[in-house]
Amino acid sequence: MIDLKNKSAIVTGGARGIGKGIALKLGSLGANLVIADLNEEQTKACVEELKGKGYKAIAVKCDVSKEEDAVALVDACQKEFGSVDILVNNAGITKDTLLMRMKKEQWDAVIAVNLTGTFTCTQAAIKYMLKQKSGAIINLSSISGENGNIGQTNYSASKAGVIGFTKACALELASRGIRVNAIAPGFIATDMTAAIPENIKAGMINAIPLKRAGLPEDIANAVAFLASDASSFITAHILDVNGGGFLPGGGH
Numbered sequence: 001m002i003d004l005k006n007k008s009a010i011v012t013g014g015a016r017g018i019g020k021g022i023a024l025k026l027g028s029l030g031a032n033l034v035i036a037d038l039n040e041e042q043t044k045a046c047v048e049e050l051k052g053k054g055y056k057a058i059a060v061k062c063d064v065s066k067e068e069d070a071v072a073l074v075d076a077c078q079k080e081f082g083s084v085d086i087l088v089n090n091a092g093i094t095k096d097t098l099l100m101r102m103k104k105e106q107w108d109a110v111i112a113v114n115l116t117g118t119f120t121c122t123q124a125a126i127k128y129m130l131k132q133k134s135g136a137i138i139n140l141s142s143i144s145g146e147n148g149n150i151g152q153t154n155y156s157a158s159k160a161g162v163i164g165f166t167k168a169c170a171l172e173l174a175s176r177g178i179r180v181n182a183i184a185p186g187f188i189a190t191d192m193t194a195a196i197p198e199n200i201k202a203g204m205i206n207a208i209p210l211k212r213a214g215l216p217e218d219i220a221n222a223v224a225f226l227a228s229d230a231s232s233f234i235t236a237h238i239l240d241v242n243g244g245g246f247l248p249g250g251g252h
């Protein structure tokens with residue numbers, strides 16, 4: 001059984017969507033939670049909901065693309081809970097458009113949050129994890145990082161970068177008791193994918209062998225496994241959670 005009692009977990013982009021689903025799951029397994037997000041109001045509301053369920057949780061306003069925010073985030077976790085055991089690099093954005101129309105700002109923004117944000121938080125967290133000689137880091141990649149996707153050159157590159165970063169970190173940190181894995185979700189029903197037109201969404205779901213959109217809980221279950229001792233011999237792994245589908249031109 002998965003037990004995360006007395007473990008502290010930082011979830012970036014934890015105010016809503018997949019991140020909130022992860023926070024709820026890790027809290028239900030006993031973890032103490034640090035919810036880090038740009039959106040202060042939603043972060044506070046999420047923390048109130050977690051506390052209402054009897055979980056220990058704090059909110060930290062944070063832009064993961066800023067190194068000083070990442071350092072302050074991890075320090076807040078250490079100060080509040082006395083350790084930094086689990087880091088979930090979940091914060092992510094899209095700025096979709098065809099390459100021929102993409103502005104450099106759209107490229108830079110997506111790389112800054114999805115890839116650089118994963119770097120800043122990981123580097124800050126391992127300062128404590130190396131001392132502890134333990135830790136589990138779970139990065140959110142995407143099916144688009146594995147396959148590429150039309151209109152998502154920036155996003156696909158950032159999420160492919162997360163895969164390379166995950167594997168290199170895992171090799172560097174394995175001897176210090178720190179495991180680093182990634183999850184590559186397929187189509188998951190959240191605010192991020194809500195903007196996709198209904199007819200396109202229906203086609204994407206139809207192309208998924210399990211014939212449904214994924215839910216934040218589907219990703220949260222995988223994160224709980226990778227965060228726990230149940231996966232103690234797993235590192236440098238990219239876990240597909242996509243309903244069986246490597247969709248041509250589908251998924252975020």
Ligand SMILES: NC(=O)c1ccc[n+]([C@@H]2O[C@H](COP(=O)([O-])OP(=O)(O)OC[C@H]3O[C@@H](n4cnc5c(N)ncnc54)[C@H](O)[C@@H]3O)[C@@H](O)[C@H]2O)c1
Binds near residue numbers: 015141252
């Ligand atoms: N929804 C999907 O189908 C899908 C598929 C594959 C991968 N993913 C990945 O899963 C993760 C979560 O996706 P989601 O669908 O829940 O997205 P979402 O847009 O619903 O939530 C993302 C959260 O991240 C926060 N955030 C954005 N920029 C930030 C920053 N600079 N610093 C801190 N927080 C920031 C937002 O405020 C928001 O609360 C992302 O990394 C996304 O790329 C999603």
